[in-house]
Amino acid sequence: MGTPLIRQPGVAIRRVHALVNPASGGVGPGAAEALCAVLAEFGLDARVSELEPRAAKTQMRAILDAGPDLIVVMGGDGTAGLVAGMCGPAGPLVAPLSGGTMNKLGRALYGPQPWPEALAGALKRGAARWMPGGEVDGHPFYCSAVLGPVARLARAREAVRAHDLGRAWRLALSVSRNVLPNRLFYEFDGRTGHGLAVGLICPTVSRALDEDEGALEAVAVRLHHARAGVRLAFSNLIGDWRDNPNVTVRPCVRGRVWARRPLPAMLDGEFMRLGRQVEIRFRPRAFRALAPSADD
Secondary structure, three states, X not given: OOOOOEEEOOEEEOOEEEEEOOOOOOOOOOHHHHHHHHHHHOOOOOEEEEOOHHHHHHHHHHHHHOOOOEEEXXXXXXXXXXXXXXXXXXXXXXXXXXXXXXXXXXXXXXXXXXXXXXXXXXXXXXXXXXXXXXXXXXXXXXXXXXXXXXXXXXXXXXXXXXXXXXXXXXXXXXXXHHOOOOOEEEEEOOEEEEEOEEEEEOOOOOOOOOOOOOOEEEEEEOOOOOHHHHHHHHOOOOOOHHHOOOEEEEEEOEEEEEOOOOOEEEEOOEEEEOOOEEEEEEEEEEEEEEEOOOOO
């Protein structure tokens, strides 16, 4: 007999692959074994592998080539974003369990419950659910993005994780000294402006937009000191900045950001360096998640 078939509304799950990132902040020892035990309770003989950071894309291509119906991800938002981006709208279902530091995507889908309960609930009652996302110059994100020098604080955060507080402090000081001279210019759906930092938030995790809004929440910080931009990056755009008169917030379907120097960027917590001008796009159907429906 083959692997038992689980049927959900619009979902047929036979083959499951679980990908665990042991480097994520919330993935403890024995996580892979515990995940296998939960899947076994549902009669699923899943394959489980640990993420190989230096060969992550090659590893994901091999997983996709095996044709799973569902990929369970245990890691942070960056790991979930990698898997969701490579699955895309035509790929298998994704179940992004909370195993990182922020866990915005997992919490948006499953709430604050521990991952074993979240996975069990998704397998029992979940349905295929379209998830929105965004793109910055073709690079996808599913929670939030920060553009501008403050994005370099992602490196400071990694130094803190590595308990290298001296390096984290030096990086934070460097960012604060370089924010003000590097002004950004933006266009959100034809409306232009400038500021110290630009943030983009997907409707799945936005506090200001409904999930069916059909746009990103675009945030532009225009202040005379770097403190606001630093706080914005550390809070990952979620906070009280919408009430500040020096912050511009509006929906954005398409846009662009440009500067005199190459743009540092932080997408779902992952740092990268882009060109001097980048295009922004909202994607209403970026990938499919196995999760309770939005009405549950």
